[in-house]
Amino acid sequence: DSGVTQTPKHLITATGQRVTLRCSPRSGDLSVYWYQQSLDQGLQFLIQYYNGEERAKGNILERFSAQQFPDLHSELNLSSLELGDSALYFCASSGGQGTIYFGEGSWLTVV
């Protein structure tokens, strides 16, 4: 158990819909990262938050957004979903030592 909790574990939704993925970081970790893993792209960094503020952006689509709340949990919002958005979405957290711990991921299937 990495200490990073993601919900839901599985999600099936239709094209055009919007979903929210939730992540609770390890206790004390201020940084939260979101990654997307698809079969053809591998693991892709989406966005990082540090103590509530956006720290860095990667290959995140404009249809996607994220935020980190005062209690440090984070949400990734995916809207106007397309078939190609089907993937495993990972949340990770890190503290001062830099080691990144990953959650078990949220499987999103867009039909």
Add this chain to the structure above:
Amino acid sequence: SQELEQSPQSLIVQEGKNLTINCTSSKTLYGLYWYKQKYGEGLIFLMMLQKGGEEKSHEKITAKLDEKKQQSSLHITASQPSHAGIYLCGADRSKYNYGQNFVFGPGTRLSVLP
């Protein structure tokens, strides 16, 4: 092309055999991480190496980082079916920024036959 290359792409070994997975970069890496993933599950952190020449072991898994910090190997001794999964190396490209400059290798799929 991938910034991190892994070899082999897949590996099938008999239980009890030793094996090695390699991770190579053309650039200096500031932190080299090894993760294990069972298909469709989360990434399990195995080890992190930072210093050139560093070597770490955990149970039957040993990871090394070369002196130039551009190549790492993961060695499993006396493999077991529980070792099966996808092994990913990941690395920090930047000395001070974690996460956003983090890159992953394509993974090595390991199967261990009982």
